[in-house]
Amino acid sequence: MSPPDPISIALVGNPNVGKTTLFNRLTGLNQRIANFPGVTVERKSGTLTGAPHVEVIDLPGTYSLTPKSLDERIAYEVLVGRRDKAPDLAVCVVDAGNLERNLYVASQVMDIGVPVIVALNMIDAAEENGLVIDASVLEAELGVPVIPLVATRGEGVDQLKKQILDPPEPAQGYRWSLMDAVSAKVPELSRQLTAEVDEVQPGHIQMEVLRALAEDNALDVWRGSAPEFVRRTEELRKEFAERGVAWRHAEVSGRYAWIGPITNKAVRRERESTTVSDRIDALLTHSIFGPLFFLVILIGVFQAVFSWATPAMDLIETGISAFAGTVQSVFPPGWATDLLADGVITGVGNVVVFLPQILLLFFFLGLMEDTGYMARSAFIMDRIMKRVGLSGGSVLPLLSSYACAIPGIMAARTLDNERDRLITIMVAPLMSCSARLPVYTLFIAAFIPAGTLMGVFGTQGLAMFSMYMMGTVMAFGAAAVLKRFVFTKGPESYFVMELPPYRRPRARQLLLRMIQRSKVFAVRAGKIILACSIVLWFLASYPAVDTDSLRMQIEMQAAEQREAGYAEAETLLPAPDMALPALDDSLDVGDPVMAQIQAMMQQAEYNYTAAMDSAQLVQQSAQIRGSAIGYMGRILEPVMQPLGFDWKISAGLVSAFAAREVIISTLGIIYSVADAEEGVALRDALKADRYPDGRPVFTPLVAVSLLVFFVFALQCMSTLAIARRETNTWRWPLVMWLYMTILAYIASLLVYQGGQLLGLS
Amino acid sequence: MTLQDLRPGESGRILEFEPNAVTDRLMEMGMLPGSVVQVVRLAPLGDPMDLKVRGYHLSIRKAEAAQIRISKCEA
Ligand SMILES: Nc1nc2c(ncn2[C@@H]2O[C@H](COP(=O)(O)OP(=O)(O)OP(=O)(O)O)[C@@H](O)[C@H]2O)c(=O)[nH]1
Numbered sequence: 022m023s024p025p026d027p028i029s030i031a032l033v034g035n036p037n038v039g040k041t042t043l044f045n046r047l048t049g050l051n052q053r054i055a056n057f058p059g060v061t062v063e064r065k066s067g068t069l070t071g072a073p074h075v076e077v078i079d080l081p082g083t084y085s086l087t088p089k090s091l092d093e094r095i096a097y098e099v100l101v102g103r104r105d106k107a108p109d110l111a112v113c114v115v116d117a118g119n120l121e122r123n124l125y126v127a128s129q130v131m132d133i134g135v136p137v138i139v140a141l142n143m144i145d146a147a148e149e150n151g152l153v154i155d156a157s158v159l160e161a162e163l164g165v166p167v168i169p170l171v172a173t174r175g176e177g178v179d180q181l182k183k184q185i186l187d188p189p190e191p192a193q194g195y196r197w198s199l200m201d202a203v204s205a206k207v208p209e210l211s212r213q214l215t216a217e218v219d220e221v222q223p224g225h226i227q228m229e230v231l232r233a234l235a236e237d238n239a240l241d242v243w244r245g246s247a248p249e250f251v252r253r254t255e256e257l258r259k260e261f262a263e264r265g266v267a268w269r270h271a272e273v274s275g276r277y278a279w280i281g282p283i284t285n286k287a288v289r290r291e292r293e294s295t296t297v298s299d300r301i302d303a304l305l306t307h308s309i310f311g312p313l314f315f316l317v318i319l320i321g322v323f324q325a326v327f328s329w330a331t332p333a334m335d336l337i338e339t340g341i342s343a344f345a346g347t348v349q350s351v352f353p354p355g356w357a358t359d360l361l362a363d364g365v366i367t368g369v370g371n372v373v374v375f376l377p378q379i380l381l382l383f384f385f386l387g388l389m390e391d392t393g394y395m396a397r398s399a400f401i402m403d404r405i406m407k408r409v410g411l412s413g414g415s416v417l418p419l420l421s422s423y424a425c426a427i428p429g430i431m432a433a434r435t436l437d438n439e440r441d442r443l444i445t446i447m448v449a450p451l452m453s454c455s456a457r458l459p460v461y462t463l464f465i466a467a468f469i470p471a472g473t474l475m476g477v478f479g480t481q482g483l484a485m486f487s488m489y490m491m492g493t494v495m496a497f498g499a500a501a502v503l504k505r506f507v508f509t510k511g512p513e514s515y516f517v518m519e520l521p522p523y524r525r526p527r528a529r530q531l532l533l534r535m536i537q538r539s540k541v542f543a544v545r546a547g548k549i550i551l552a553c554s555i556v557l558w559f560l561a562s563y564p565a566v567d568t569d570s571l572r573m574q575i576e577m578q579a580a581e582q583r584e585a586g587y588a589e590a591e592t593l594l595p596a597p598d599m600a601l602p603a604l605d606d607s608l609d610v611g612d613p614v615m616a617q618i619q620a621m622m623q624q625a626e627y628n629y630t631a632a633m634d635s636a637q638l639v640q641q642s643a644q645i646r647g648s649a650i651g652y653m654g655r656i657l658e659p660v661m662q663p664l665g666f667d668w669k670i671s672a673g674l675v676s677a678f679a680a681r682e683v684i685i686s687t688l689g690i691i692y693s694v695a696d697a698e699e700g701v702a703l704r705d706a707l708k709a710d711r712y713p714d715g716r717p718v719f720t721p722l723v724a725v726s727l728l729v730f731f732v733f734a735l736q737c738m739s740t741l742a743i744a745r746r747e748t749n750t751w752r753w754p755l756v757m758w759l760y761m762t763i764l765a766y767i768a769s770l771l772v773y774q775g776g777q778l779l780g781l782s
Numbered sequence: 783m784t785l786q787d788l789r790p791g792e793s794g795r796i797l798e799f800e801p802n803a804v805t806d807r808l809m810e811m812g813m814l815p816g817s818v819v820q821v822v823r824l825a826p827l828g829d830p831m832d833l834k835v836r837g838y839h840l841s842i843r844k845a846e847a848a849q850i851r852i853s854k855c856e857a
Contacts, residue, residue, distance in 0.1 A: 085807075085810040237803075306823065307826070309826070515842075515846055
């Protein structure tokens with residue numbers, strides 16, 4: 022027996038009907054997530070469990086196949102075979118509780134001419150709401166197999182699989198009827214289009230014509246290749262308009278006119294019910310309680326993300342430095358080992374360390390999505406977002422950006438208004454992400470005096486809060502400015518959002534999605550950070566400074582000092598020929614003079630060890646001073662001086678270009694502080710540093726200026742790379758980097774210069 | 783009158799739309815001339831509206847609702 026020919030099936034349907042749940046049921050864990058070539062829409066595919074020759078593709082959720090958003094365009098292009106090979110079978114997933122609207126897109130899919138199976142999902146929820154659906158009536162009326170399902174519980178999935186392996190004939194399309202005035206013109210337009218282009222399959226011509234007639238976007242596609250068709254279509258539109266023919270909604274009305282009676286026949290409403298969902302909504306979107314609840318959720322999530330992640334992050338940090346240390350000691354010393362330990366492992370560690378936060382954030386976001394609360398938060402926030410020209414749809418991407426701009430930027434895909442999407446991407450990095458947190462923590466702890474304001478608010482906590490506020494307010498401001506001056510073209514932002522019924526989340530589904538999304542983040546960000554870390558390592562290690570002689574000098578000095586210490590102790594001996602007492606202070610030497618001698622010897626030993634320990638740190642510090650990064654810091658110093666930054670901070674900023682938090686380890690090296698992550702030692706070193714004229718390098722004002730710089734500056738290669746992917750051009754990431762850097766510079770300049778004028782330091 | 787003029791709890795039958803991309807989308811989601819729409823509630827800040835159309839909830843802004851002419855249904 023030869024293996025069966027490979028076939029592919031596509032899952033289509035409205036957003037939120039359980040496509041992904043079903044996809045997971047069908048494929049188990051044999052999944053692959055990639056992007057459709059050239060665009061940012063995710064292509065999720067896997068093989069059917071038990072039938073590896075069947076590839077299942079989960080298409081993005083769509084309300085229609087007429088292109089309004091990128092997602093819809095892709096779904097359409099896949100189905101008609103303009104992306105990959107056309108699928109051999111389409112499974113239309115529909116929500117049984119909302120059949121009418123769900124069958125709309127199903128009717129469009131049926132017109133394409135592929136075999137179609139309707140997966141009637143969520144019958145459990147429909148029944149709870151008093152709806153009884155007769156699948157056999159539906160099957161007869163639609164003319165395609167209908168399989169009732171409860172995807173979450175796996176009910177009906179086996180029947181569906183059987184049906185998939187024994188696919189029906191291609192669905193018979195165009196069972197609905199178009200209004201006469203319009204349908205009379207379709208043959209003429211079809212002929213015209215066929216005459217001008219030959220890329221459209223004969224079976225899809227009518228669909229293309231209808232789309233072009235109804236939608237400006239769809240018509241524009243043909244402007245280049247079929248100008249005569251476009252001209253004629255526009256002429257007809259005018260003609261229709263004069264005769265009062267509603268050409269715009271001819272297709273939509275025709276389809277709903279067909280679907281309406283079918284659902285009436287197949288669906289029986291057993292009882293009228295105000296659903297549980299309606300009652301929850303009355304509470305959660307209540308004019309006072311609603312916003313309050315939203316705020317509580319928000320604060321709760323942040324609290325949880327930050328506090329729950331901390332132990333895991335500490336563990337990872339320790340693990341990574343231990344691992345790097347092991348590598349250092351196991352492999353022969355040399356530049357390759359250093360690169361591996363300090364460059365690669367530490368670099369990857371910089372990403373991995375954020376995973377706990379990212380996982381938690383994705384978990385909570387997934388929870389909000391799966392329960393249906395996300396749509397409510399958009400509903401509540403839309404009015405506020407509108408003031409800056411965005412819509413409630415931007416709430417989710419911007420919230421995600423508090424953890425990391427990368428998932429935030431990726432989440433902007435759900436916005437079907439391209440203008441809104443671009444603006445959201447452009448301002449997302451202004452939301453203070455978790456990579457800024459260690460920097461905030463270090464400088465606030467070091468330079469903002471602990472205390473309380475008006476007796477209630479801790480000053481340090483307040484300072485931290487202002488950092489987040491500053492970024493958020495600036496993000497809104499930037500959105501308004503971008504909307505008014507940069508992204509001036511395109512439709513006004515609008516808000517059309519389904520409020521799906523509240524649903525009980527499923528742990529399996531939640532965890533799976535959390536892991537998938539985090540993986541995408543880790544892989545994408547990881548690659549870039551890794552590359553940058555390697556480059557940075559080279560910049561910090563070369564040109565190599567001859568630090569060995571420096572080390573030898575330190576060691577010699579240390580030895581001499583120890584010697585001197587002993588010599589001094591000897592002078593105190595009562596008799597010149599007496600032996601020095603033992604070093605071990607657990608032995609009671611009795612005599613106070615001898616005890617003093619013993620203490621001096623111990624001091625000499627202690628100083629010696631400390632000096633030897635610091636030799637390596639001093640060596641590293643000398644290396645970075647002489648390295649390319651140190652050099653860049655000195656070149657930048659005159660530019661950064663007006664912000665209050667010396668060459669060391671400037672060098673730190675250079676190193677933080679790839680990832681913000683790196684500045685801490687760089688400063689740690691420059692100041693030769695072991696364990697910069699621990700913070701306390703570095704804090705003291707920063708406070709103690711002086712310019713040659715005796716002024717302190719770090720004053721509270723400098724620290725504030727630096728903090729403000731970090732709030733606004735885009736120091737994150739991964740964000741730039743993701744923005745490049747999501748906008749398909751280098752232009753927007755470049756603009757993003759420029760505007761944020763300029764913003765950061767000006768803001769810090771104002772803080773530092775303004776502060777000095779006010780006599781602060 | 784337009785859909786914007788309805789108060790929570792009131793329903794209306796759609797007469798016609800201003801033709802544009804947003805109303806195209808609304809039609810695809812089942813709001814067609816002839817359909818009955820109920821305003822369920824307003825968001826806490828008074829905008830957008832929560833509508834009930836063909837048995838499901840859809841939220842749109844008042845600005846969009848103002849592009850939809852309706853006749854009010856008597857309760
Ligand atoms: N009661 C019930 N809930 C279901 C069923 N199938 C899915 N759900 C829930 O519906 C919600 C949405 O499911 P998803 O699988 O994410 O839907 P989707 O169609 O992939 O959504 P998009 O990714 O937005 O396109 C989840 O909370 C599921 O747990 C079902 O058969 N019954």
